Amino acid sequence: MFxxxxxxxxxxxxxxVALGLVLLLFFPDWVxxxxxxxxxxxxxxxxxxxxxxxxxxxxxxxxxxxxxVLAGAITFPDSLILVFAISLAGIAxxxxxxxxFPAFGGYDRLLEERYPAMITLLKKKMHGSCSFSIIAGWxxxxxxxxxxxxxxxxxxxxxxxxVIGPLMVGEIPLVALYVFFGSEFGDWLRIWQQGST
Numbered sequence: 508m509f510x511x512x513x514x515x516x517x518x519x520x521x522x523x524v525a526l527g528l529v530l531l532l533f534f535p536d537w538v539x540x541x542x543x544x545x546x547x548x549x550x551x552x553x554x555x556x557x558x559x560x561x562x563x564x565x566x567x568x569x570x571x572x573x574x575x576v577l578a579g580a581i582t583f584p585d586s587l588i589l590v591f592a593i594s595l596a597g598i599a600x601x602x603x604x605x606x607x608f609p610a611f612g613g614y615d616r617l618l619e620e621r622y623p624a625m626i627t628l629l630k631k632k633m634h635g636s637c638s639f640s641i642i643a644g645w646x647x648x649x650x651x652x653x654x655x656x657x658x659x660x661x662x663x664x665x666x667x668x669x670v671i672g673p674l675m676v677g678e679i680p681l682v683a684l685y686v687f688f689g690s691e692f693g694d695w696l697r698i699w700q701q702g703s704t
Contacts, residue, residue, distance in 0.1 A: 547582045553590075554582065562593050566601025566654060573649070576682055580689025592653050594682045595675065598653070602674055605654045606661040618658050629659040638665060639673045646677025655677070 510639070547554040562575050572594060579590035619626060627643045633642050638660075645656040660670040 522639040523656065544702070547578065555586075558582070562597030563600050566604055571652070572598055572601070572682075573685060577689035580686045584690055587690055590689075590699065591682060591686050594686070595678065598674070598678050599671060602650060602657040602671060603667065604666055605614055605657040606670060608659050609661050611652045615658070618655055622655055625655065626662075628657055629656065630663055632666055637667065642670060642673035643677040646674045647681055648677075649681060 516581070547558055552555050558575075558579055562572070562579070565572065565575055575597065576590070576594045579594065580587060583590050609618075629641070632638070642656055644653060644658065646653055657670060660667075
């Protein structure tokens with residue numbers, strides 16, 4: 508049994524990811540800022556531990572970091588620096604996993620099918636001297652998946668130290684904005700809830 512699972516781990520993981528994505532398609536509120544916040548609030552004292560685990564493993568399901576950052580800022584308004592640090596650590600862990608194990612879970616096939624033109628363009632550009640700018644700019648732009656740039660960097664064998672630096676340069680201001688806006692939105696929600704009771 509274990510040998511079967513070991514031989515087919517990619518297929519099993521891809522099936523689980525596909526199932527998760529289908530469920531998210533039909534129930535998008537499951538991974539929304541509000542649903543994550545509500546779930547964390549219901550955990551009480553263990554909420555921070557669960558939040559850390561969620562941030563560190565979210566890349567395994569190709570879930571963007573944005574709802575987790577916003578939910579963390581809303582749920583832990585007194586620990587915004589900690590939310591910021593956890594979010595960046597989660598991005599770094601996710602980048603490392605995608606960079607190091609692109610075939611795990613069939614991500615390579617998924618990304619190749621979804622973004623073939625982008626991958627071809629990025630492969631050409633990554634070998635040049637502008638790889639730092641490409642990774643930092645890509646990471647800062649919120650409408651493109653950061654996992655894709657990590658995957659391509661791994662494919663072209665760019666050393667991870669040359670990936671993580673520009674990745675953080677692009678992500679730090681973006682995550683800081685998400686934490687700020689999440690905190691402000693959380694304050695507004697708390698004021699609104701107090702006024703309506």
